[in-house]
Amino acid sequence: MSQHTAAHPAPALRRVVVTGSAGFIGSHLSHALVQSGAKVVGVDLRDPVTDATAGNNLARLLNRPEYVHLTADLRDCSIEPLLIDADVVFHLAGVPGVRPSWGPRFGDYLSSNVLATHRVMEACARIGVPRVVVASSSSVYGPTDGGASTETDRPAPASPYAVTKLAEEQLCIAHSGRPGGPSVVALRYFTVYGPRQRSDMFIHRALQAALSGQSLRLYGDGRQRRDFTFIDDAVSATIAAGTVQDAHGPVNVGGGATASLLEVIHLAGGLVGRDIQLEHDHARSGDVITTRADLGRAREALGWEPRVALHSGMRTHLEELASQYPSLSRAA
Ligand code: NAD
Ligand code: UGA
Numbered sequence: 001m002s003q004h005t006a007a008h009p010a011p012a013l014r015r016v017v018v019t020g021s022a023g024f025i026g027s028h029l030s031h032a033l034v035q036s037g038a039k040v041v042g043v044d045l046r047d048p049v050t051d052a053t054a055g056n057n058l059a060r061l062l063n064r065p066e067y068v069h070l071t072a073d074l075r076d077c078s079i080e081p082l083l084i085d086a087d088v089v090f091h092l093a094g095v096p097g098v099r100p101s102w103g104p105r106f107g108d109y110l111s112s113n114v115l116a117t118h119r120v121m122e123a124c125a126r127i128g129v130p131r132v133v134v135a136s137s138s139s140v141y142g143p144t145d146g147g148a149s150t151e152t153d154r155p156a157p158a159s160p161y162a163v164t165k166l167a168e169e170q171l172c173i174a175h176s177g178r179p180g181g182p183s184v185v186a187l188r189y190f191t192v193y194g195p196r197q198r199s200d201m202f203i204h205r206a207l208q209a210a211l212s213g214q215s216l217r218l219y220g221d222g223r224q225r226r227d228f229t230f231i232d233d234a235v236s237a238t239i240a241a242g243t244v245q246d247a248h249g250p251v252n253v254g255g256g257a258t259a260s261l262l263e264v265i266h267l268a269g270g271l272v273g274r275d276i277q278l279e280h281d282h283a284r285s286g287d288v289i290t291t292r293a294d295l296g297r298a299r300e301a302l303g304w305e306p307r308v309a310l311h312s313g314m315r316t317h318l319e320e321l322a323s324q325y326p327s328l329s330r331a332a
Pocket of ligand 2: 226
């Protein structure tokens with residue numbers, strides 16, 4: 001048994017690789033790692049010079065000497081040179097989003113979430129990277145009876161996206177069993193929100209609707225519940241997963257409480273001081289009614305638990321959106 005446990009974490013990380021670093025979670029993670037003193041190599045398909053979202057996500061990082069950015073596609077780029085001397089690879093690159101995974105874009109989900117992950121894992125084994133932390137998803141659980149999902153539950157992914165995320169995490173775990181394979185922690189993130197959240201996601205859209213007065217499209221009756229997780233909590237769990245010596249396998253990362261979409265709409269309206277106009281639409285295939293994380297393993301294996309409640313996290317998210325889009329004025 002190692003001397004490093006959740007209670008006695010390993011020393012701070014020296015050099016790490018973050019894939020998907022121009023994305024929502026990856027950019028926050030990269031920034032936190034740089035702040036902690038690590039040197040970070042960030043890799044992403046999106047070029048921060050030509051892609052406005054990537055440029056905005058990386059704005060605080062590109063001028064930092066501790067951060068090196070590479071625009072590259074993990075489906076075909078040379079990966080090994082990036083990994084030399086890395087303590088951890090945080091593999092967050094991938095195509096996210098449940099609803100667009102039906103139809104013609106499935107090939108992108110499959111190639112970036114599964115085939116590119118296989119390339120990353122092969123390269124990690126060849127270079128001898130000791131730890132990979134991979135972004136899995138609460139969506140691997142599929143429909144539940146409303147109770148908390150634990151990592152030992154049988155997965156039942158209900159969308160093409162969720163199928164690729166289950167394949168991705170299981171692929172990484174399979175690689176970890178090979179001689180010379182890295183140890184793997186697969187973080188099952190539960191609907192992460194906060195500053196720079198992807199613009200297709202619900203809390204971003206609800207806050208934007210409250211700020212702008214434009215209507216919000218609601219899929220289904222709004223009684224769906226999510227275990228919304230604030231970005232800073234997702235980041236601290238991810239760093240713990242890269243640092244704690246004995247962690248292995250899937251670990252839930254949730255916010256610690258659930259809220260319905262109707263409750264989020266009420267909160268967003270209250271924070272801004274304007275009622276949100278709803279445009280009702282049909283429920284989408286693959287959307288589950290409830291996600292709820294059992295956090296026992298996260299506490300035990302990572303020594304981690306979430307700290308930020310939804311109201312407070314949404315307030316922080318709102319401040320960022322309001323400054324990002326000054327044209328969206330507050331009503332109150
Ligand atoms: P995001 O789209 O903001 O970030 C993902 C990044 O990966 C993007 O910048 C994209 O350009 C990059 N990427 C995609 N394919 C690539 C490839 N082939 N090569 C190099 N880069 C590539 O998404 P996010 O919300 O930050 O999610 C990050 C990860 O976490 C994803 O793997 C997603 O499936 C997972 N996840 C997210 C959430 C959430 O609530 N945001 C929840 C569960 C799991
Ligand atoms: C989110 C991420 O988008 C996925 O990448 C991730 O894997 C997943 O969390 C996860 O937890 O694993 P989702 O829960 O669908 O997926 O998050 P949102 O996109 O914010 O949607 C939440 C709910 O709001 C869904 O029921 C959706 O149908 C609804 N919604 C979303 C709307 O009603 N209107 C919208 O405009 C957007």
